[in-house]
Amino acid sequence: MKFIHTADLHLDSPFRGLTTMPQSLWERVHSSTFNAFQRIVDDAIAAQVDFVLITGDIYDRDQQSIAAVDFFAQQCERLAKIQIPVYILYGNHDYQLVQGPAEGLPANVHVFPNRVTTMSLTLKSHETVAITGFSYDQRWLVEDQINKYPRKGNVTWQVGMLHGALHQQAQTDHYAPFTLDELRAKNYDYWALGHIHKHQVLATNPPIVYSGNPQGRHKNEGGQHGYYLVESQQNKLVPHFKPVATIEWTTITINLPRVTKLADLETSLVKQIDQKTGPLYQLITVNVKGYAGLERRLQHLLANGEVLAHLQAKTTTKYNWWIYELTIDQQTPLPSMTDLDERYWQEAAGSIFTTANILALTKGLAKESYLADQLASLDLDQMRKRTIQLLGQGGLTDED
Numbered sequence: 033m034k035f036i037h038t039a040d041l042h043l044d045s046p047f048r049g050l051t052t053m054p055q056s057l058w059e060r061v062h063s064s065t066f067n068a069f070q071r072i073v074d075d076a077i078a079a080q081v082d083f084v085l086i087t088g089d090i091y092d093r094d095q096q097s098i099a100a101v102d103f104f105a106q107q108c109e110r111l112a113k114i115q116i117p118v119y120i121l122y123g124n125h126d127y128q129l130v131q132g133p134a135e136g137l138p139a140n141v142h143v144f145p146n147r148v149t150t151m152s153l154t155l156k157s158h159e160t161v162a163i164t165g166f167s168y169d170q171r172w173l174v175e176d177q178i179n180k181y182p183r184k185g186n187v188t189w190q191v192g193m194l195h196g197a198l199h200q201q202a203q204t205d206h207y208a209p210f211t212l213d214e215l216r217a218k219n220y221d222y223w224a225l226g227h228i229h230k231h232q233v234l235a236t237n238p239p240i241v242y243s244g245n246p247q248g249r250h251k252n253e254g255g256q257h258g259y260y261l262v263e264s265q266q267n268k269l270v271p272h273f274k275p276v277a278t279i280e281w282t283t284i285t286i287n288l289p290r291v292t293k294l295a296d297l298e299t300s301l302v303k304q305i306d307q308k309t310g311p312l313y314q315l316i317t318v319n320v321k322g323y324a325g326l327e328r329r330l331q332h333l334l335a336n337g338e339v340l341a342h343l344q345a346k347t348t349t350k351y352n353w354w355i356y357e358l359t360i361d362q363q364t365p366l367p368s369m370t371d372l373d374e375r376y377w378q379e380a381a382g383s384i385f386t387t388a389n390i391l392a393l394t395k396g397l398a399k400e401s402y403l404a405d406q407l408a409s410l411d412l413d414q415m416r417k418r419t420i421q422l423l424g425q426g427g428l429t430d431e432d
């Protein structure tokens with residue numbers, strides 16, 4: 033047997049940070065979450081899979097856009113035509129009360145209710161499959177749900193679907209926390225996880241797998257994105273990753289040339305970027321090094337954003353990439369700090385920028401799904417470094 037495991041489609045993601053990009057490009061970016069799912073359905077049809085699993089966050093918001101629901105229904109309709117069933121559940125982004133069949137979706141779509149439920153099917157090969165899962169009815173589910181999942185029953189294959197995050201610490205466990213041992217104890221053949229957007233295999237026996245989202249939505253979701261095609265081999269289920277994203281977020285580091293003319297600087301940047309990008313359309317964070325060696329005028333134009341704006345305008349239609357942001361990599365020392373001050377600073381920074389403090393400060397904000405995502409993906413180390421850099425530049429004062 034073979035099936036597709038995907039999750040976190042986030043259809044109709046608003047890409048709020050990109051609304052200032054040229055319209056034609058924005059349309060391409062905005063359609064990317066739709067395109068990725070369409071490609072998954074193309075593959076499901078071509079591979080004639082037995083079924084498709086979508087482990088939550090199909091829609092980006094609990095108030096779904098008409099465009100997203102219509103599109104999802106149309107794609108599922110394509111699968112209905114060749115009798116491929118689709119099993120879905122709702123996650124923390126598209127949580128909702130599930131009461132009966134989903135409105136507007138074709139009959140091949142089976143929606144998991146809010147309480148843990150097992151659905152069964154028999155394949156043409158006569159193999160029997162049980163699929164267990166549940167839909168979120170609220171944004172946060174702080175309690176472990178796994179004790180409600182039954183152990184593997186009298187079936188050929190049993191698959192668990194779970195939108196959730198590995199247990200870390202009680203105060204940050206908001207998404208159906210679980211441990212690997214708990215999952216293994218159920219004796220299932222495969223765990224199709226959703227919620228974390230980076231695809232990863234957490235364990236192999238049985239496979240416990242995050243499919244990631246099929247299309248990255250911001251620079252913290254870089255790298256390849258796709259789904260897993262899961263196939264039986266003897267008595268095991270084996271996942272194979274298949275990329276489908278049409279846009280990739282990438283960070284490229286570039287050494288600035290020792291030039292004095294703006295035109296030469298820009299030519300060199302474009303050439304270096306073009307050499308480092310592949311065939312997939314890329315939205316790039318360019319991180320430049322060697323800033324201190326530039327002459328003051330060029331430093332100024334890089335730092336105030338003029339070079340970025342100029343390059344964006346020049347390259348939009350000509351290249352298979354777009355510079356999303358330009359950051360300057362410079363180790364600026366803190367002003368007049370002794371080694372001792374530096375040590376105290378590091379200690380203070382370490383105790384202030386903690387996940388617990390950030391969560392305490394942002395409690396209310398985290399109820400907004402967009403902000404919750406941003407907060408969940410904060411890189412604390414990066415934040416400390418950036419703060420130190422800004423302090424060194426006087427960037428945190430009002431001197432401008």
Ligand SMILES: [Mn+2]
Nearest residue numbers: 040089125227
């Ligand atoms: Mn998600």
